[in-house]
Amino acid sequence: MAVRAAATYSIASPYVNPKPNLPHQIKPATITVNSQYPLRGFSGLKAAADVTCESETSFLGRESNAALVRTFAPRTQNYCKNYQHHLNPQASYYKVAILGAAGGIGQPLSLLVKMSPLISDINLYDIANVKGITADLAHCNTPAKVIGFTGTSELADSLKGVDVVVIPAGVPRKPGMTRDDLFNTNASIVKSLIEAVADNCPQAFIHIITNPVNSMVPIAAEVLKQKGVYDPKKLFGVTTLDVVRANTFVAKKKNLKLIDVDVPVVGGHAGITILPLLSKTRPSMSFTDEEVQELTQRIQDAGTEVVEAKVGEGSATLSMAYAAARFVESSLRALDGDADVYECAYVESNLTELPFFASRIKLGRKGVEAFIPSELQGLTEFEAKALEALKPELKASIDKGVAFVHKQPVAA
Ligand SMILES: NC(=O)c1ccc[n+]([C@@H]2O[C@H](COP(=O)([O-])OP(=O)(O)OC[C@H]3O[C@@H](n4cnc5c(N)ncnc54)[C@H](O)[C@@H]3O)[C@@H](O)[C@H]2O)c1
Ligand SMILES: O=C(O)C[C@H](O)C(=O)O
Numbered sequence: 001m002a003v004r005a006a007a008t009y010s011i012a013s014p015y016v017n018p019k020p021n022l023p024h025q026i027k028p029a030t031i032t033v034n035s036q037y038p039l040r041g042f043s044g045l046k047a048a049a050d051v052t053c054e055s056e057t058s059f060l061g062r063e064s065n066a067a068l069v070r071t072f073a074p075r076t077q078n079y080c081k082n083y084q085h086h087l088n089p090q091a092s093y094y095k096v097a098i099l100g101a102a103g104g105i106g107q108p109l110s111l112l113v114k115m116s117p118l119i120s121d122i123n124l125y126d127i128a129n130v131k132g133i134t135a136d137l138a139h140c141n142t143p144a145k146v147i148g149f150t151g152t153s154e155l156a157d158s159l160k161g162v163d164v165v166v167i168p169a170g171v172p173r174k175p176g177m178t179r180d181d182l183f184n185t186n187a188s189i190v191k192s193l194i195e196a197v198a199d200n201c202p203q204a205f206i207h208i209i210t211n212p213v214n215s216m217v218p219i220a221a222e223v224l225k226q227k228g229v230y231d232p233k234k235l236f237g238v239t240t241l242d243v244v245r246a247n248t249f250v251a252k253k254k255n256l257k258l259i260d261v262d263v264p265v266v267g268g269h270a271g272i273t274i275l276p277l278l279s280k281t282r283p284s285m286s287f288t289d290e291e292v293q294e295l296t297q298r299i300q301d302a303g304t305e306v307v308e309a310k311v312g313e314g315s316a317t318l319s320m321a322y323a324a325a326r327f328v329e330s331s332l333r334a335l336d337g338d339a340d341v342y343e344c345a346y347v348e349s350n351l352t353e354l355p356f357f358a359s360r361i362k363l364g365r366k367g368v369e370a371f372i373p374s375e376l377q378g379l380t381e382f383e384a385k386a387l388e389a390l391k392p393e394l395k396a397s398i399d400k401g402v403a404f405v406h407k408q409p410v411a412a
Pocket of ligand 1: 128169186242269
């Protein structure tokens with residue numbers, strides 16, 4: 001049922017300028033629109049254009065990370081323009097595919113993505129049956145249309161016309177395992193999924209969640225190269241959870257509001273390759289040696305903390321879905337032309353001698369638009385040593401992924 005609404009938008013979020021030497025700034029964005037056009041009714045939830053990040057009841061909530069909150073201001077402006085000029089509020093929305101949608105991450109991620117006002121279509125794919133999940137999710141009265149695809153015969157169709165492909169397909173750890181212990185199973189899964197991506201939506205942003213991320217991203221790159229469609233700017237290992245955790249732990253330790261804290265995390269996504277750069281925390285603050293030691297270790301071991309707490313029932317799913325949803329939103333915002341999108345991700349990089357490296361990047365319409373080399377400059381002695389120490393392990397993981405594809409050439 002269509003409803004008429006007078007919408008008021010009020011978004012004021014802290015803006016973290018990634019350039020050093022510039023102060024932490026507040027970038028207020030307050031938009032007031034009196035819309036006389038019919039809103040498509042999804043009463044109960046806020047309408048897509050009625051995004052008020054200060055609201056306790058909004059999907060984001062008060063304590064959401066600033067980067068995610070920032071997602072909505074520019075989009076809301078575009079949305080309003082659509083209303084004014086085309087009377088078609090869904091004219092330029094995006095299509096997202098989730099591969100592994102029936103899993104522990106896939107399901108909550110699908111729900112979060114369904115709540116996004118930026119998305120017109122969500123394709124849920126899994127080798128397990130997703131029809132029930134699809135029917136369930138499709139009953140939520142938010143705009144995104146949900147279609148389920150089950151089994152390899154439906155994989156190609158799930159990828160047609162997709163802008164962002166998110167891959168959480170694969171097995172998770174059990175207590176006592178390393179992420180690398182998942183390599184043998186997950187390498188083949190990722191390889192076959194990326195072959196399908198290359199054949200059906202080679203222009204899409206690809207978000208790889210499957211572990212070990214440090215090796216899965218090089219595998220994906222090699223497959224895409226062999227298929228002749230590799231665009232290094234559009235292939236991402238999702239390390240957002242490391243940033244989410246670092247922000248949470250630092251805010252707690254320093255008794256700060258979560259929304260104010262931003263810690264870049266670089267390197268990779270396993271053990272000592274996860275390197276939080278606490279000296280680059282914004283707002284700027286000092287840490288004792290003990291705090292650095294303790295926080296770094298907690299952030300590096302946070303995945304294991306969850307694996308052990310779940311005693312054999314898998315690894316992080318809810319926090320991962322939250323982090324992945326944030327990275328999806330940031331990607332869509334970048335695709336939409338927002339000039340102000342920064343995230344940490346594991347990508348092809350020349351910031352170090354390693355071919356893949358996680359660092360803060362600027363996202364644009366074409367993917368990675370810029371790196372922020374200054375963040376790797378002026379490191380503390382602790383960080384500089386940790387950076388050198390992680391390189392051999394990360395290099396070995398990258399080489400292992402590349403060798404895997406060279407041994408098993410991709411299907412034509
Ligand atoms: N990057 C990160 O920060 C991060 C965080 C948490 C978990 N993970 C990783 O994400 C992966 C998934 O974790 P989970 O908890 O969702 O596992 P899960 O077992 O709950 O779900 C995995 C899903 O993948 C599906 N699947 C398996 N093979 C498939 C294929 N070939 N095509 C499509 N779907 C397939 C399964 O049917 C299942 O539904 C694991 O490898 C885990 O280690 C990464
Ligand atoms: O720890 C895991 O195995 C899952 C994930 O990589 C995490 O960091 O939670």
